[in-house]
Amino acid sequence: MNGTPLKEEDLKKIHIIKYKPDAKYSYTAGQAYSKFLAGLKEKKIIGRKCNKCGRVYVPPRMYCDDCFKPTDEWIEVKDEGIVETAVASYISWTRERLEKPEIVGVIRLFPSRDNDWVFPGIFHRICVDLEQVKDMSVFGKKVKAVWNEERIGSVNDIECFKVVE
Amino acid sequence: MKTNLNFRRVAVIGAGLTLFRRRMLETPQELAWEASKAALDEAGLDLKDIDCVVIGSAPDAFDGVHMKGEYLAHAGGVKKMVSRVFVGGATGVMVPISAWYHVASGLCEKVLAIAEEKMSPARPHPQSVFKYIWDPITEKPLNPNLIWIFAMEMHRYMHVNKISKEEIALVSVKNKRNALNNPYAQAAANLTVDDILNSEVLVWPVQRLDTSPVSDGAAAMVITSEDVARRHTDTPVWIEGVGWALDNTEWIQRDLYYPRYLEYAARMAYRMAGIENPFKEIDVIEPYDPFDYKELHHIEGLMIAKRGDAPKLLKEGVFDIDGDIPSSPSGGLLGVGNPIAAAGLMKTISIYWQLKGTAGKMQVKKPVHTGLAQAWGDLMQASTVVVMRN
Ligand SMILES: [Zn+2]
Numbered sequence: 001m002n003g004t005p006l007k008e009e010d011l012k013k014i015h016i017i018k019y020k021p022d023a024k025y026s027y028t029a030g031q032a033y034s035k036f037l038a039g040l041k042e043k044k045i046i047g048r049k050c051n052k053c054g055r056v057y058v059p060p061r062m063y064c065d066d067c068f069k070p071t072d073e074w075i076e077v078k079d080e081g082i083v084e085t086a087v088a089s090y091i092s093w094t095r096e097r098l099e100k101p102e103i104v105g106v107i108r109l110f111p112s113r114d115n116d117w118v119f120p121g122i123f124h125r126i127c128v129d130l131e132q133v134k135d136m137s138v139f140g141k142k143v144k145a146v147w148n149e150e151r152i153g154s155v156n157d158i159e160c161f162k163v164v165e
Numbered sequence: 166m167k168t169n170l171n172f173r174r175v176a177v178i179g180a181g182l183t184l185f186r187r188r189m190l191e192t193p194q195e196l197a198w199e200a201s202k203a204a205l206d207e208a209g210l211d212l213k214d215i216d217c218v219v220i221g222s223a224p225d226a227f228d229g230v231h232m233k234g235e236y237l238a239h240a241g242g243v244k245k246m247v248s249r250v251f252v253g254g255a256t257g258v259m260v261p262i263s264a265w266y267h268v269a270s271g272l273c274e275k276v277l278a279i280a281e282e283k284m285s286p287a288r289p290h291p292q293s294v295f296k297y298i299w300d301p302i303t304e305k306p307l308n309p310n311l312i313w314i315f316a317m318e319m320h321r322y323m324h325v326n327k328i329s330k331e332e333i334a335l336v337s338v339k340n341k342r343n344a345l346n347n348p349y350a351q352a353a354a355n356l357t358v359d360d361i362l363n364s365e366v367l368v369w370p371v372q373r374l375d376t377s378p379v380s381d382g383a384a385a386m387v388i389t390s391e392d393v394a395r396r397h398t399d400t401p402v403w404i405e406g407v408g409w410a411l412d413n414t415e416w417i418q419r420d421l422y423y424p425r426y427l428e429y430a431a432r433m434a435y436r437m438a439g440i441e442n443p444f445k446e447i448d449v450i451e452p453y454d455p456f457d458y459k460e461l462h463h464i465e466g467l468m469i470a471k472r473g474d475a476p477k478l479l480k481e482g483v484f485d486i487d488g489d490i491p492s493s494p495s496g497g498l499l500g501v502g503n504p505i506a507a508a509g510l511m512k513t514i515s516i517y518w519q520l521k522g523t524a525g526k527m528q529v530k531k532p533v534h535t536g537l538a539q540a541w542g543d544l545m546q547a548s549t550v551v552v553m554r555n
């Protein structure tokens with residue numbers, strides 16, 4: 001038999017089972033993310049610092065991966081940073097075609113240094129022209145959070161990150 | 166210099182694959198059975214001879230069947246010691262690694278290693294299933310698509326090393342062309358760089374022909390102790406080095422241009438196999454290529470090319486089927502297809518057949534003695550490596 005693939009026309013003849021599982025979750029944010037979310041409500045980006053290795057965790061963690069010990073203190077980082085990477089998505093999370101591409105990326109937040117391998121970081125929307133993503137000129141640019149007027153303690157309290165220089 | 170670890174020698178003596186296709190008529194169990202039967206036939210063993218079974222499969226959600234280890238155990242594992250391994254996309258190579266330590270430890274003599282994935286049942290597209298791999302609090306509210314992270318990694322790799330889309334597209338051209346020689350392949354084609362660059366943009370810089378297709382398929386291997394191997398074949402292929410490593414899940418907080426976790430895994434496998442200079446000592450490789458940039462990224466993580474140098478070596482033909490180090494002679498995931506766990510085991514099987522000299526039209530031109538297969542997965546953080554010799 002060695003495999004018998006279905007053809008497009010076969011697919012019209014088959015029964016599709018549609019089932020929506022009643023799967024709702026109440027996630028525990030834990031101490032670290034709770035403080036992080038509460039900080040966002042006040043336009044603050046909160047992290048945790050390990051005083052042994054100096055690593056700043058954003059999003060925060062209560063223990064240090066590397067030192068395997070509790071992190072030591074809460075620390076507020078800037079809502080500014082450098083664009084590490086940026087992409088333009090033409091598809092939705094279900095792979096439907098989007099009319100206007102969505103631009104997202106990773107921002108290395110301050111304080112951090114250019115050559116840090118690990119750094120306090122945030123994954124978010126970047127409000128920048130598509131061309132600047134395509135020609136990669138947005139890489140290395142300084143950006144700042146654009147906060148929403150109404151904030152509920154969610155990563156979506158930040159509208160996006162905007163280029164400031 | 167080899168490490169002086171105290172374990173038994175382990176050999177591969179049989180392997181089997183199903184066709185890799187979208188929307189296969191067979192059930193996951195039937196696919197797994199088919200691959201297992203073919204592997205046992207090649208090994209000259211019956212199922213009753215097998216002591217232990219290792220099963221690899223990615224998240225249950227793809228096939229739409231929960232507890233897939235137990236479900237797939239029907240393809241050879243009933244009344245036997247069965248375990249399932251899962252490290253995301255790295256699973257396919259974790260399966261032979263797990264089978265290796267079953268035998269190397271002295272626990273088992275004959276292990277059947279099975280990997281299966283059926284991606285196409287998920288409607289409207291398996292992409293929606295991937296939403297559940299993201300952090301529910303800091304990431305999922307942004308409605309990410311899985312391809313976002315790979316596009317972010319690809320763009321970072323391109324930016325740091327000043328690599329163009331044209332240079333990366335050459336991987337897709339090479340692998341889809343190699344797949345023309347592979348009777349199991351789903352996406353074999355003779356394409357040009359322009360074809361890749363003109364394909365649908367998914368998440369810039371990732372276009373449709375930069376990626377591997379949605380696939381169904383299964384793969385299996387028979388892995389045994391030295392005594393058993395000597396009794397059943399004159400051409401055993403030895404598993405001489407294994408390595409695996411994980412990086413942090415906070416992919417946001419680390420530089421994405423270099424796969425650090427893969428370097429750790431590769432160093433472990435090389436130390437075990439006594440490899441000091443991978444570029445000189447490895448004859449043929451199957452690095453994991455769900456995306457074209459990923460093959461280059463992995464060749465660098467495997468230390469076969471210096472950081473940022475893989476595209477240059479590719480352009481010089483080093484990784485062509487008749488090059489110094491043929492890479493993905495099977496056609497890889499880009500050309501053969503990507504039923505996740507099965508794809509990684511397919512890569513291991515490709516190296517096994519190359520070293521046995523039974524790769525048929527896929528057989529590379531030069532004589533080969535040392536080969537390597539590798540897989541990668543989770544949130545861009547897990548890698549598995551296996552080094553084999555004939
Ligand atoms: Zn620390």
